[in-house]
Amino acid sequence: MxxxxxxxxxxxxxxxxxxxxxxxxxxxxxxxxxxxxxxxxxxxxxxxxxxxxxxxxxxxxxxxxxxxxxxxxxxxxxxxxxxxxxxxxxxxxxxxxxxxxxxxxxxxxxxxxxxxxxxxxxxxxxxxxxxxxxxxxxxxxxxxxxxxxxxxxxxxxxxxxxxxxxxxxxxxxxxxxxxxxxxxxxxxxxxxxxxxxxxxxxxxxxxxxxxxxxxxxxxxxxxxxxxxxxxxxxxxxxxxxxxxxxxxxxxxxxxxxxxxxxxxxxxxxxxxxxGVRRGPEPDRVLATVMFTDIVDATAKAGELGDRRWRDLLDAHHALVREQLAKFRGREIDTAGDGFLAAFDGPARAVRAACSISEGVRALGLAIRAGLHTGECEVMGPKLGGVAVHIGARVAALAGAGEVLVSSTVRDLVAGSGLRFTDRGAHTLKGVPGEWHLFAIGKDSQA
CATH class of the missing domain: 3.40.50.1820 (Alpha/Beta hydrolase fold, catalytic domain)
Structure with missing residues (x-):
């Protein structure tokens, strides 16, 4: 042979x-x-x-x-x-x-x-x-x-x-x-x-x-x-x-x-x-969703005025998109100062969120970020479903400069070197049950 x-x-x-x-x-x-x-x-x-x-x-x-x-x-x-x-x-x-x-x-x-x-x-x-x-x-x-x-x-x-x-x-x-x-x-x-x-x-x-x-x-x-x-x-x-x-x-x-x-x-x-025949294209996919938004954006916009705020927002968006490209993320939606992105790996998603959080400091901004991994509905170029809602609710609980993740994300990145701080169990609006959340440790942030 x-x-x-x-x-x-x-x-x-x-x-x-x-x-x-x-x-x-x-x-x-x-x-x-x-x-x-x-x-x-x-x-x-x-x-x-x-x-x-x-x-x-x-x-x-x-x-x-x-x-x-x-x-x-x-x-x-x-x-x-x-x-x-x-x-x-x-x-x-x-x-x-x-x-x-x-x-x-x-x-x-x-x-x-x-x-x-x-x-x-x-x-x-x-x-x-x-x-x-x-x-x-x-x-x-x-x-x-x-x-x-x-x-x-x-x-x-x-x-x-x-x-x-x-x-x-x-x-x-x-x-x-x-x-x-x-x-x-x-x-x-x-x-x-x-x-x-x-x-x-x-x-x-x-x-x-x-x-x-x-x-x-x-x-x-x-x-x-x-x-x-x-x-x-x-x-x-x-x-x-x-x-x-x-x-x-x-x-x-x-x-x-x-x-x-x-x-x-x-x-x-x-x-x-x-005996397997190729079926229809999948309408559901496992993904890690990341939500980010700027902390105190309304106050900042009022302080700077429309034109300067628009320039700052453009710089923020460019930085976020640069990090998405670097960590193989896909921009799903943008609304005002917030981003929804999806990743095919949770560790990359976490590191992208950390890099964005670190990068916007040079612009005089702070963001909050929330991440969750789950099964998402594929709706053309968009994603939907409960997993996306959970990601949004997790982000809403994050503090200024904080990257907050669900226990699902924490479990999936075991062995990656990322470190977490336990933020305890929380009730997420509109989502059944209690959800254990974790913050990315400062020594893990890029």
Whole structure:
């Protein structure tokens, strides 16, 4: 078997390693879990057969996440938003405008977030042995506690270099000397002990449960009933909350999809993808909305007079639009001194708001900004829906020079380095329930 050539796509200032194979009628991006190494993949016959089967009905696109495998090493492991950028960079490099995303284990949350945010580029999502949250919570009573997870992280760090974690990920081959040797090499070539510790630390922060209802592309969830690494309840939980998701529970104890009942997994996956027809363009999309307005604008206008105020407003608008362009935001609406913009990533939205807040100080102005991430209705070039209303209500509660975000935004930017101050629970006018709000810390502002 001839291995596919490894190429590199540029994502920001990081090089992402990728391979392509197959000439099928649809593109399929395989999003790996934990760590990976494209070259070592092909050294294991079971994995090679798994990949060849995928390539038999698709153009298969493989990649190593930044910080792992053949991709550039990075100082800090990326959050989900950055990983989305890397997938998009690889798709652009191979000129893929639309693809099915297949993610196993921790690859699933990224697939969900990408599919909800970019439904126009996602023909389908398949998640195998995956999850929306990795650890136990009072309203999520499965899996390891945070203390259990931390102990496992310590154990893996001490044992890195050997076949750590194999007993729960592939019990059917856990005592096979050849496979144990390959697994240990795969992990070593995938990440260093320190990089893996940072990666596991980032993964434990993943919680995309609030994204599940916003996934509107065809979705298949596959889960082995005896999976010891990711409990089967995780798969059932997602299937109950993703609209129209197809859930298939298979008999098996292995977590790695190319081990054990790989043929059953591939049969379900192939049937699902080859039967998918492109539906109507999506009328809903996951987005982060940002509202800004100038504090005490009326008083300032009265103080300056119409002409000087108009000049100042023009300078303010130019600065806001410059920052929107820099952080890939899209201007949705402008009314007087206020802006509504949308972003495809919450961390970029927060940083844009911080840059705008900092920039307008030089103009002698202060703004308030509010951000929320949610499912928005697409109405031509505009966005609407409850998520937009929530963003507006959050902005209304912000103080002068403050960037205020919903808990949804705070949760989604875990691992981004942004710091927050808890502003407590609030009632938002016209929105049911209480909403926990957070202010961006001063040390996070640009």
């Amino acid at each position: 001839t291995r596919p050539d490894t190429r590199y796509a540029r994502s920001g200032d990081v090089n992402i390693a990728y391979q392509t194979m197959g000439e099928g009628p649809r593109d399929l991006v395989l999003v790996p879990g934990w760590v990976s190494n494209l070259d070592v993949f092909w050294e294991e016959p079971a994995m090679a057969r798994f990949l060849q089967r995928l390539a038999s009905f698709s153009r298969l696109i493989l990649f190593d996440k930044r910080g792992t495998g053949l991709s550039d090493r990075v100082a800090d492991m990326p959050n989900l938003e950055t990983r989305m950028d890397d997938v998009r960079a690889v798709m652009d490099a191979v000129r893929s405008t639309r693809a099915a995303l297949v993610g196993y284990s921790e690859g699933g949350p990224m697939c969900m977030l990408f599919g909800a945010t970019h439904p126009e580029r996602t023909s389908a999502i398949v998640m195998i042995g995956s999850f929306a949250r990795r650890t136990w919570a009072p309203d999520y009573p499965w899996g390891p506690t945070r203390a259990d997870y931390d102990r496992a992280m310590d154990e893996y760090t001490r044992g890195w270099g050997g076949p750590v974690g194999l007993d729960i990920r592939a019990p059917s081959v856990a005592h096979d000397p050849r496979f144990r040797e390959w697994w240990a090499r795969f992990l070593r070539q995938g990440a260093s002990p320190g990089a893996n510790r940072r990666l596991m630390g980032m993964n434990v922060e993943i919680d995309v449960r609030h994204v599940l209802p916003a996934v509107r592309v065809p979705t298949l969830i596959l889960h082995n009933d005896g999976d010891r690494s990711v409990p089967v309840e995780y798969g059932r939980y997602m299937a109950e909350r993703i609209p129209g998701a197809k859930y298939v529970e298979l008999r098996g104890d292995d977590h790695l999809p190319w081990i054990g009942n790989a043929d059953a997994i591939l049969d379900e996956l192939e049937e699902f993808l080859t």
